[in-house]
Amino acid sequence: xxxxxxxxxxxxxxxxxxxxxxxxxxxxxxxxxxxxxxxxxxxxxxxxxxxxxxxxxxxxxxxxxxxxxxxxxxxxxxxxxxxxxxxxxxxxxxxxxxxxxxxxxxxxxxxxxxxxxxxxxxxxxxxxxxxxxxxxxxxxxxxxxxxxxxxxxxxxxxxxxxxxxxxxxxxxxxxxxxxxxxxxxxxxxxxxxxxxxxxxxxxxxxxxxxxxxxxxxxxxxxxxxxxxxxxxxxxxxxxxxxxxxxxxxxxxxxxxxxxxxxxxxxxxxxxxxxxxxxxxxxxxxxxxxx
Amino acid sequence: xxxxxxxxxxxxxxxxxxxxxxxxxxxxxxxxxxxxxxxxxxxxxxxxxxxxxxxxxxxxxxxxxxxxxxxxxxxxxxxxxxxxxxxxxxxxxxxxxxxxxxxxxxxxxxxxxxxxxxxxxxxxxxxxxxxxxxxxxxxxxxxxxxxxxxxxxxxxxxxxxxxxxxxxxxxxxxxxxxxxxxxxxxxxxxxxxxxxxxxxxxxxxxxxxxxxxxxxxxxxxxxxxxxxxxxxxxxxxxxxxxxxxxxxxxxxxxxxxxxxxxxxxxxxxxxxxxxxxxxxxxxxxxxxxxxxxxxxxxxxxxxxxxxxxxxxxxxxxxxxxxxxxxxxxxxxx
Ligand SMILES: Nc1ncnc2c1ncn2[C@@H]1O[C@H](COP(=O)(O)OP(=O)(O)O)[C@@H](O)[C@H]1O
Ligand SMILES: [Mg+2]
Numbered sequence: 001x002x003x004x005x006x007x008x009x010x011x012x013x014x015x016x017x018x019x020x021x022x023x024x025x026x027x028x029x030x031x032x033x034x035x036x037x038x039x040x041x042x043x044x045x046x047x048x049x050x051x052x053x054x055x056x057x058x059x060x061x062x063x064x065x066x067x068x069x070x071x072x073x074x075x076x077x078x079x080x081x082x083x084x085x086x087x088x089x090x091x092x093x094x095x096x097x098x099x100x101x102x103x104x105x106x107x108x109x110x111x112x113x114x115x116x117x118x119x120x121x122x123x124x125x126x127x128x129x130x131x132x133x134x135x136x137x138x139x140x141x142x143x144x145x146x147x148x149x150x151x152x153x154x155x156x157x158x159x160x161x162x163x164x165x166x167x168x169x170x171x172x173x174x175x176x177x178x179x180x181x182x183x184x185x186x187x188x189x190x191x192x193x194x195x196x197x198x199x200x201x202x203x204x205x206x207x208x209x210x211x212x213x214x215x216x217x218x219x220x221x222x223x224x225x226x227x228x229x230x231x232x233x234x235x236x237x238x239x240x241x242x243x244x245x246x247x248x249x250x251x252x253x254x255x256x257x258x259x260x261x262x263x264x265x266x267x268x269x270x271x272x273x274x275x276x277x278x279x280x281x282x283x284x285x286x287x288x289x290x
Numbered sequence: 291x292x293x294x295x296x297x298x299x300x301x302x303x304x305x306x307x308x309x310x311x312x313x314x315x316x317x318x319x320x321x322x323x324x325x326x327x328x329x330x331x332x333x334x335x336x337x338x339x340x341x342x343x344x345x346x347x348x349x350x351x352x353x354x355x356x357x358x359x360x361x362x363x364x365x366x367x368x369x370x371x372x373x374x375x376x377x378x379x380x381x382x383x384x385x386x387x388x389x390x391x392x393x394x395x396x397x398x399x400x401x402x403x404x405x406x407x408x409x410x411x412x413x414x415x416x417x418x419x420x421x422x423x424x425x426x427x428x429x430x431x432x433x434x435x436x437x438x439x440x441x442x443x444x445x446x447x448x449x450x451x452x453x454x455x456x457x458x459x460x461x462x463x464x465x466x467x468x469x470x471x472x473x474x475x476x477x478x479x480x481x482x483x484x485x486x487x488x489x490x491x492x493x494x495x496x497x498x499x500x501x502x503x504x505x506x507x508x509x510x511x512x513x514x515x516x517x518x519x520x521x522x523x524x525x526x527x528x529x530x531x532x533x534x535x536x537x538x539x540x541x542x543x544x545x546x547x548x549x550x551x552x553x554x555x556x557x558x559x560x561x562x563x564x565x566x567x568x569x570x571x572x573x574x575x576x577x578x579x580x581x582x583x584x585x586x587x588x589x590x591x592x593x594x595x596x597x598x599x600x601x602x603x604x605x606x607x608x609x610x611x612x613x614x615x616x617x618x619x620x621x622x623x
Binding site for chain 1: 340361367368369
């Protein structure tokens with residue numbers, strides 16, 4: 001791709017894809033922006049028109065908003081913490097030559113194949129239910145009062161459920177990174193007098209840094225949009241204890257039928273996602289440089 | 291001190307015995323080269339000495355003390371790997387300082403030793419680069435630097451030059467020999483290249499399928515190969531090994547004559563043949579002689595200025611005092 005002709009040919013060839021992607025992205029964004037400045041409630045279709053920043057001010061000023069932002073950040077941070085640390089530990093474990101390695105790997109990956117609403121319902125009804133759940137049974141067997149996970153610690157419970165779903169992804173990415181570490185490097189460190197924990201800290205962890213960055217970035221994108229798990233377990237409650245920004249947008253559009261306000265919420269969510277992205281790229285983006 | 295003794299050391303991977311019971315003694319300050327064809331167990335033997343593999347049987351002692359179950363870090367040995375095994379995320383300075391840091395030396399002491407090693411290895415201007423920004427030869431030097439700063443009892447090298455180009459290889463060979471001359475530390479060096487073995491070693495250990503075929507100085511091995519394997523392996527080009535009636539004449543199963551111990555003539559000689567492919571190196575000429583009726587192509591070395599052409603008839607006469615004789619088991623007679 002070095003001659004003038006081949007470069008312009010390349011541009012022509014690429015343009016249909018680029019243009020359709022652009023339209024694909026721009027149209028919904030512009031529509032969302034448009035709606036966010038309109039009074040547009042499905043329950044009152046006659047009361048329409050331009051309202052300026054009204055949708056934004058009411059969305060941001062609502063008492064649920066700050067709580068939702070905090071919950072969103074807690075959810076993302078909590079799941080990232082569990083999946084990254086858990087993923088490293090699991091990857092280290094299944095990288096060992098253990099009996100039945102192949103089966104163990106398949107089992108570890110299994111949660112990834114379960115649809116989010118199914119996974120969340122299984123957790124809700126079979127594990128965390130305070131009367132019938134397995135955890136309740138375990139508590140009773142130990143002579144303790146069963147704990148109402150989704151009632152008393154809704155956000156933490158949702159974090160656990162979502163982390164369970166994402167752990168396989170993190171483990172898989174980190175495992176492949178781990179397997180690309182040359183054994184001679186580890187042996188060199190061993191001969192240089194580094195005990196196991198220092199080999200982990202000085203050799204293995206730096207080697208994994210790029211994979212960890214990829215895991216964090218990809219998961220953050222998806223975690224900011226977590227909705228189904230909340231919907232089928234706590235419905236954002238009790239009160240607003242497990243309401244995230246995404247859930248708030250959902251509530252505005254579907255439950256309150258307020259498309260205008262939901263669009264404003266969506267734009268706020270996009271802005272938040274971008275702030276998080278900039279922050280992440282500043283913090284760990286340099287790990288991606290070769 | 292760096293005296294290493296292996297007694298009855300055996301290594302099995304599952305059912306496969308890679309190293310049958312092996313005895314070897316390496317003296318303090320010696321430059322020992324393990325040489326043998328690929329897959330003969332050289333690396334495995336080195337890794338057993340380093341402690342990176344557990345012995346299946348037998349004993350390894352370092353400086354008279356049993357080290358068979360001592361972990362690698364505590365054996366006082368430093369290893370230079372074939373792939374260099376540098377830490378890619380650390381600068382050259384940090385790479386070299388790593389063993390010192392692990393040993394808990396102060397930052398000032400680390401810096402002093404790193405600078406001293408960098409001085410010896412001509413690395414001072416690269417200290418702040420990462421391994422990825424260095425050439426193969428420089429990486430090799432960093433790996434050696436990381437070994438030197440530990441001031442080990444012995445250095446272990448596993449084919450350290452095999453990833454370098456020919457010119458650099460000759461250079462590094464000299465540098466490592468010089469390093470040995472100045473440090474006077476025991477060095478164990480593994481290679482499949484008999485030229486490296488011949489040029490660097492005080493003592494060569496020829497390995498074949500995990501067995502020690504012969505141990506001795508380069509010249510001793512060259513002049514008195516103990517068996518046909520060593521005879522064929524040491525020396526370049528290879529010794530001519532002949533079987534059949536010619537060998538029976540010397541009451542042996544196999545006889546060996548080195549290419550340089552064969553006189554050539556265009557008029558008379560013991561063997562007659564036609565000249566095949568020849569290699570003119572300037573100082574020497576190596577040529578193959580076919581159709582000698584000996585069952586083998588004979589390799590001959592002559593001076594640089596000989597005018598021998600492909601297809602010509604030539605007469606060869608081996609020096610009778612330089613003929614090696616081997617019995618039916620391949621052992622020297
Ligand atoms: N970890 C291992 N498991 C099984 N076989 C091995 C292992 N390491 C080496 N071997 C075998 O041992 C033999 C010697 O290997 P190695 O010491 O690497 O040879 P060299 O360094 O002389 O080329 C080879 O046949 C190799 O296949
Ligand atoms: Mg090897």
